[in-house]
Amino acid sequence: MLRTILKSKIQKAVVTECNLEYSGSITVDSDILDAADIISNEKVQVVNLDNGKRIETYVIPGVKDSGVIGMNGGAARCAMPGDRLLIMSYVQMETKDALGHTPKIIYLSNSNKIIDKK
Known part of the structure; x- marks a missing residue:
């Protein structure tokens, strides 16, 4: 049986911009995405x-080392610059694999710099 398990979590990302006129998604600094093992167009909560508020959307990589966390399109109505977010991705795996799985957790500073990884 497949189970849906937390793969990655970005802890306390701070929204830097909201762009209602964009077609959708969340923009995240590429360095943060790399650390969290989240790829372009991956679905996130x-x-x-x-x-x-909780939403599901997909990721667009932002400029490396920019600290950008941008809510785009309809998602821009769910946050304001300065709001703190959790960004989570999931993976499906067999129970036997899920039991030994450890998600990647990325902790950010108030300026969206990586301060710890687990």
């Missing part, structure tokens, strides 16, 4: 720690 985004939880806004400041207003409680």
